[in-house]
Amino acid sequence: MIEKQVVVIGAGISGLKTASELYAKGCKSCVVLEARDRIGGRLYTAPGYNNNKYDLGASWHHDTLVNGLFLEEVGLPKEERAAFVFDDDAMIVFDKERGRVDQDPEMALEVLMEELLKFNQLQYFEDLDVKDVNYFETIVKYLYERRDLLTDEQIQYLPQVARFMESWHGIDWKTQSSKCLEIAHQGRNAFVLNYDTIVKRVGSAIPQEWIKMETEVSEIDSEGKKVVVTTKTGEKYACDYVVVTIPQSILAHSLKPEPRKGRIEFNPPLASGIQDAFKKTHYGSLGKVVFEFKDCCWSRKRSRVLSLGSSTPDITAKVRDADDLASLVEKLNLDTQYNFKNGESWDFPLFFVNLAKHTDIPSLILLMADPLTAYIESLPDKEKLYEYFEPILTKVLQALDCTEPIVKDFDDKSTSDGISSPVLKNIMTTKWTLDEYALGAYSACEPGDDPMDLILSLTNNQTSKIRFAGEHTIMDGAGCVYGAWGSGKREAAFIADKLGNFGSHSKTL
Ligand SMILES: Cc1cc2nc3c(=O)[nH]c(=O)nc-3n(C[C@H](O)[C@H](O)[C@H](O)COP(=O)(O)OP(=O)(O)OC[C@H]3O[C@@H](n4cnc5c(N)ncnc54)[C@H](O)[C@@H]3O)c2cc1C
Known part of the structure; x- marks a missing residue:
């Protein structure tokens, strides 16, 4: 002893x-x-x-006004x-078919997103007994109740933009509690x-x-x-x-x-x-995938890019024609089932960090939530990861003004000097869901x-x-x-x- x-x-x-x-x-x-x-x-x-x-675990200091560890760090000599x-600059948001949807004055999705979060908050502030539902249901409720005040395009794209919250909580919109959705940021985020x-x-x-x-x-x-x-x-x-x-x-x-x-x-x-x-209480599974390129041949102007999940084509008609909320929730739920097992990469919102902007490192880091994380972390090798993400990666690079096709060179054999294509050298992924001493990322509701x-x-x-x-x-x-x-x-x-x-x-x- x-x-x-x-x-x-x-x-x-x-x-x-x-x-x-x-x-x-x-x-x-x-x-x-x-x-x-x-x-x-x-x-x-x-x-x-x-x-x-x-960093395959945490990357950011959150809440930098009150974050004790961050405040201790800034009090130390630089070395x-x-x-x-600080990398909270405005995010590029794009949809597979439509292209960029951010900062569009007609759609004003950023403003709508704020309104949606307020709508969610108010439903629980007004009455403590309101039943907690998943975030998906709250989004549908918002669309249903506000449909006469929203344009067709707003109804189509807002739900997928709203899924950005998945990359905070590490769980998908159908699993996330609406009551615990809000994140009251106490200051900027520092990478x-x-x-x-x-x-x-x-x-x-x-x-x-x-x-x-x-x-x-x-x-x-x-x-x-x-x-x-x-x-x-x-x-x-x-x-x-x-x-x-x-x-x-x-x-x-x-x-x-x-x-x-x-x-x-x-x-x-x-x-x-x-x-x-x-x-x-539950536990989420935020996951990351790092795409490492030889050189940066894309724009360094923005550090954050959100690739949207596909929106349901006839969602606008369904929302406008719905007789009641419950049947609308049921219909849209069926329309938004995940299909990732067949390699369909457009069912999920994916958040990319463009490292080149702040660090000169020619890499993109992707953040994803469960259930995609568990699927991706179980893929056996880089080839499979590439197969899954290639369509989205191409679009992300396009959103960053790079239209050349990706050259895959995991074996480091390509004599790529002088070519302007993005040469992909390596892909790394987290394995937290398989890690016996973590079993995922962090607590979630x-x-x-x-x-x-x-x-x-x-x-x-x-x-x-x-x-x-x-x-x-x-x-x-x-x-x-x-x-x-x-x-x-x-x-x-x-x-x-x-x-x-x-x-x-x-x-x-
Ligand atoms: C992908 C990902 C991204 C994240 N992003 C951010 C972010 O950007 N910003 C942020 O603030 N937070 C983020 N987090 C959360 C953050 O990483 C965690 O909240 C924090 O690191 C948890 O620290 P901890 O000491 O509580 O737990 P842990 O770091 O898990 O420490 C617990 C330790 O216990 C050990 N252990 C387990 N079982 C036993 C046993 N039986 N005997 C002995 N040892 C044992 C484990 O091996 C581990 O080392 C992220 C997490 C993940 C996974």
């Missing part, structure tokens, strides 16, 4: 922050147990073609912090170059001997005076406090009997409040969910000795890096306070 004051489970940003704060506060006896062979968790910077690197750029700098900085503020990699925890026993944490290989740690930072998706498996990677057996089992709260329940039940805790941190345990910055980071800070402060700020106590261990 190894004795420690604190055991931290997981070396993602929340676990790293917990341990670094504990160390800064004087803790002498702590261990961080991490299942993977690297730190960072869902912060993962991967190498690509030509020594470029990409110690991760570079970043980070890259998050590995932050992971290294926070990780290096912890004594390296505290961090035990490839050490999966399988059991937490809190029946005795000390909490006993057991690893998969049978090592046992007795501690005063344990901070559990494993993702919500993995923690959910503690409620099920089946053994699986990452699952922790709690003895006694997780409290009933926590168990109930899990019924009202389906109709009827209430994320507060899980946050409150986890922060009220199993016992005061079993603490929880991570993106799913905090309201300010929920789902975000800075939320996870803030939850680590919170738990370290709690423990330091309880242990008398590590005065004489630490010396006795």
Whole structure:
């Protein structure tokens, strides 16, 4: 039995922050147990073609007016912090058939989008008992109720533009709760170059001997005076406090009997409040695909491009002729079934970041939501990925003023010097849905969910000795890096306070 004051489970940003704060506060006896062979968790910077690197986990500092991690970063000397750029410039939006639909004075889709979000918000503000429905239904309701005030083109394109929200929540419009749809941005978004700098900085503020990699925890026993944490290989740690930072998706498996990677057996089992709260929360799967080109032969004027899913051709007539909302929802639902298994790439909204604008790197990063993410992440190789995305990629490049056909050169054989075509050298994709220690991207809300329940039940805790941190345990910055980071800070402060700020106590261990 190894004795420690604190055991931290997981070396993602929340676990790293917990341990670094504990160390800064004087803790002498702590261990961080991490299942993977690297730190960072869902912060993962991967190498690509030509020594470029990409964040396959988080990319942005969100809410930069209130984001504690961002504010800490900007207070550091430039050479110690991760570079970043504000990239919220106006987005190019295009449809397969029609071409660009953004900033069209006749359609005014940007203004309509704002009105739709307000419409959604008002329906829940006005009456607390209004049933939570999926976002798709709210969009149809808006079209139905406002149809006499909308043009045919607005009815046709607004629904697909509205699906941009999928790339925030990581789940599709038919799964997303309308009640939890709104994102109240607290300041601009800053694109980070890259998050590995932050992971290294926070990780290096912890004594390296505290961090035990490839050490999966399988059991937490809190029946005795000390909490006993057991690893998969049978090592046992007795501690005063344990901070559990494993993702919500993995923690959910503690409620099920089946053994699986990452699952922790709690003895006694997780409290009933926590168990109930899990019924009202879900998990999304934002995914990314990086397209790396040899050179940039497209416009660098805009950094954001949204490719719309195909709109239903006769949607306008159906909306105008509908006798009631319920039958319209049913009809349009049937019209908008997904067909991705047959390689139909136009059923989903795809959000592209044009890296060349801010970084000179000739790459496009695509963001997608579930269920497309799970499908794409399961494709076996670059050829299949290319086959799926080629039609859209061609259109995205056209939207960025590049009309030359793409030359695929994964083997790096093409003597492409001097040609003006975009030469595609590599495609990378995330694998979070297949990753045993992530099982997706971050917490998300389906109709009827209430994320507060899980946050409150986890922060009220199993016992005061079993603490929880991570993106799913905090309201300010929920789902975000800075939320996870803030939850680590919170738990370290709690423990330091309880242990008398590590005065004489630490010396006795
Ligand atoms: C594709 C994608 C894009 C995103 N984009 C953004 C963005 O732009 N901005 C933003 O703010 N956020 C974004 N996020 C969310 C952000 O990455 C997460 O909120 C944050 O990194 C979560 O940190 P965490 O410490 O809570 O969890 P994690 O980073 O998941 O850390 C938990 C750790 O626990 C370990 N673990 C699991 N089980 C065990 C076990 N049994 N024993 C020991 N260790 C275990 C895991 O290996 C992991 O290292 C994105 C996430 C994804 C996946």
